[in-house]
Amino acid sequence: MGNNPNNNRQKKNNGPKNKQSILVFLLCLMVTLVGISFFTNIFKGDTKEITYNKFLSMLEDDEVDEVVIQNGTITITPREQPDKYRETKYYTHVIESGDALVERLEKYDKVTYELQVPDPATELISNLVTLMLPTLLLFGLLMLFMRKMGKGNLMGVGKNKAKAYVQKETGVTFRDVAGQDEAKESLQEVVDFLHDPGKYTTIGAKLPKGALLVGPPGTGKTLLAKAVAGEAHVPFFSLSGSDFVEMFVGVGASRVRDLFEEAKKNAPCIIFIDEVDAIGKSRDGHGGGNDEREQTLNQLLAEMDGFEASKGLLILAATNRPEVLDPALLRPGRFDRRVIVDRPDLKGRVDILKVHAKNVSLDETVDFDEIALSTSGAVGSDLANMINEAAILAVKHGRKAVSQKDLFEAVEVVLVGKEKKDRILSPEERRIVSYHEVGHALVSALQKDAEPVQKITIVPRTMGALGYVMQVPEEEKYLNTKKELEAMLVGYLGGRAAEEIVFDTVTTGAANDIEKATKMARAMVTQYGMSRKFGLMGLASQQSKYLDGRAVLECGDDTATEVDHEVMELLHKSYEEAKRLLTENREALDKIAEFLIEKETITGKEFMKIFRQVKGLPEPEETEKKPVPRITEKTQE
Ligand code: ADP
Numbered sequence: 151m152g153n154n155p156n157n158n159r160q161k162k163n164n165g166p167k168n169k170q171s172i173l174v175f176l177l178c179l180m181v182t183l184v185g186i187s188f189f190t191n192i193f194k195g196d197t198k199e200i201t202y203n204k205f206l207s208m209l210e211d212d213e214v215d216e217v218v219i220q221n222g223t224i225t226i227t228p229r230e231q232p233d234k235y236r237e238t239k240y241y242t243h244v245i246e247s248g249d250a251l252v253e254r255l256e257k258y259d260k261v262t263y264e265l266q267v268p269d270p271a272t273e274l275i276s277n278l279v280t281l282m283l284p285t286l287l288l289f290g291l292l293m294l295f296m297r298k299m300g301k302g303n304l305m306g307v308g309k310n311k312a313k314a315y316v317q318k319e320t321g322v323t324f325r326d327v328a329g330q331d332e333a334k335e336s337l338q339e340v341v342d343f344l345h346d347p348g349k350y351t352t353i354g355a356k357l358p359k360g361a362l363l364v365g366p367p368g369t370g371k372t373l374l375a376k377a378v379a380g381e382a383h384v385p386f387f388s389l390s391g392s393d394f395v396e397m398f399v400g401v402g403a404s405r406v407r408d409l410f411e412e413a414k415k416n417a418p419c420i421i422f423i424d425e426v427d428a429i430g431k432s433r434d435g436h437g438g439g440n441d442e443r444e445q446t447l448n449q450l451l452a453e454m455d456g457f458e459a460s461k462g463l464l465i466l467a468a469t470n471r472p473e474v475l476d477p478a479l480l481r482p483g484r485f486d487r488r489v490i491v492d493r494p495d496l497k498g499r500v501d502i503l504k505v506h507a508k509n510v511s512l513d514e515t516v517d518f519d520e521i522a523l524s525t526s527g528a529v530g531s532d533l534a535n536m537i538n539e540a541a542i543l544a545v546k547h548g549r550k551a552v553s554q555k556d557l558f559e560a561v562e563v564v565l566v567g568k569e570k571k572d573r574i575l576s577p578e579e580r581r582i583v584s585y586h587e588v589g590h591a592l593v594s595a596l597q598k599d600a601e602p603v604q605k606i607t608i609v610p611r612t613m614g615a616l617g618y619v620m621q622v623p624e625e626e627k628y629l630n631t632k633k634e635l636e637a638m639l640v641g642y643l644g645g646r647a648a649e650e651i652v653f654d655t656v657t658t659g660a661a662n663d664i665e666k667a668t669k670m671a672r673a674m675v676t677q678y679g680m681s682r683k684f685g686l687m688g689l690a691s692q693q694s695k696y697l698d699g700r701a702v703l704e705c706g707d708d709t710a711t712e713v714d715h716e717v718m719e720l721l722h723k724s725y726e727e728a729k730r731l732l733t734e735n736r737e738a739l740d741k742i743a744e745f746l747i748e749k750e751t752i753t754g755k756e757f758m759k760i761f762r763q764v765k766g767l768p769e770p771e772e773t774e775k776k777p778v779p780r781i782t783e784k785t786q787e
Contacts, residue, residue, distance in 0.1 A: 176290055183287075212229070213228055214227070215228060215262070217264070220266040223242075226240040248265075320379045322376040330370060334377075340382075344384050345382055345383075347462050361488070362426070364468075366529060369530055371468035378466065403448070405446075420466060427471045429446045429450065455484075494530065502530050503536075516554050525565075543563075569609050569611060580747055582653060582659065587606045587607075591619050594641050595761060597640065606746060607752075639670060642666050668721065675716045676688070738761050
């Protein structure tokens, strides 16, 4: 996701330091007060209560040295202290009248007595200190702890965090967003509206209050939202859906309220809510209710209804799981416009590469079309990353400009990670990995009767691949025939088939292939209507299209079992086919694998040369067009 540079947040960061020092100060104060009272008690010594009779008998026995009478209490200092290190005093309550007591004390010459009249001011202060101060201290501490927990002060629990993400000018324009022409087009009128709301309102046109940007991660949803703000020169308020939802019910709702209040003051402006599914999840109760989220959502709905679109407030929200959103959010008058920001196509990828290479020095070898062809499926953030990696590689190699070779290397780095030089495969492992990768490539070569790969390598990579095949990509495909899918299944299982044929055992390296093959076989049976048994019956539906594209079965348990059998059979047939192809071409398999074990990398040309030699085929004429690689099969750790 895009990061939101902001200054306000920095300012906010000073807060906790101050709070901490206040907290430490208050704690010290408390400890000191407790300490003082403790020590004064020690030095003051003990004060014990005695009965009035005991007091009288002490007077009789001449055990009293001094008497202080105050507020109906008699404090007695004995003539002899029981403990010579601590002063002990006694107290009792006045029972007889004051005059009678004075008369009684007058009788004892040796006893000094004092009548104290309390001073109302001192009494008040002492009460305040003894009662109010600890209460105030406790209250202060409580507030600070609450604040530390991120809940604001007691009155303003959950003050809006949105302010921290405000950008007055995003500085991003539509020119920075490439390959999303349809999305830009739908947002262009919104920009126009923010520029000049009057133009639309005079004619009576109402503009959407909100637009939902839907697409896989990294395709430029945040970037597009910023570009809308940048084009319209309006402030950009951005928040992530999860920022709203807190532990306490009602906090999120209050944040939504604050956010809208703030935004209204700054209208025209844009509010961008990233990952809106965090609050906008359907309230139908799947997976247990969440009061806080529901309240936040309700507040958002209420706010969206509450403002006049003519004020120039526009809400953009991004999600990659539109199917989980509450229908109330999607109804007209709220996020009624849906802008699809999908993976870029070939031309889109070229454009994105160009946008990001704007400030990068390139040499004459660079051909973005080739790179775009070999990165089918990559999203904007991948491509941006590739350009940057290529520039870093060029610097590392001491060159002044990025070359095509750097770019290809960067593609590999982004897709399969860096070369892991310290991972040394044992000779046996190298053999297995080589045969595995050649198995994939040879099966494809035999099926297509053409150069199947650009490159096979068995240099381990940091993202877990021990070896991989870079296929020659064809033009971008939007449709696949059943035959093609079946050939792909055989190709996926070619690696494992080679292992079994050559080593008569199998390894863990095929996990990724098996996963892909099974997914495809399952989709053929349940979604594409390509099995004879079920025909055109749809048995699964796709969930989270923009994330992992997981399919969920929608059939009875018995049918699910049958589906499993069908998938198993399809995979079995493909595996047998792969084994047949490789057994029939064992010599080519051995020769090419040998070459790979020795050299670690084999190009498509070298591959085909050995293949033709073994098969006794003539060398074809040189063609002009260079093939472009694309990474497909890889052996997993
Ligand atoms: P999303 O919000 O869809 O997950 P972002 O907008 O955060 O993706 O994209 C991340 C980064 O990828 C952007 O900052 C930008 O550098 C790059 N990027 C993504 N899509 C595009 C695009 N269509 N054109 C140019 N750059 C893009």
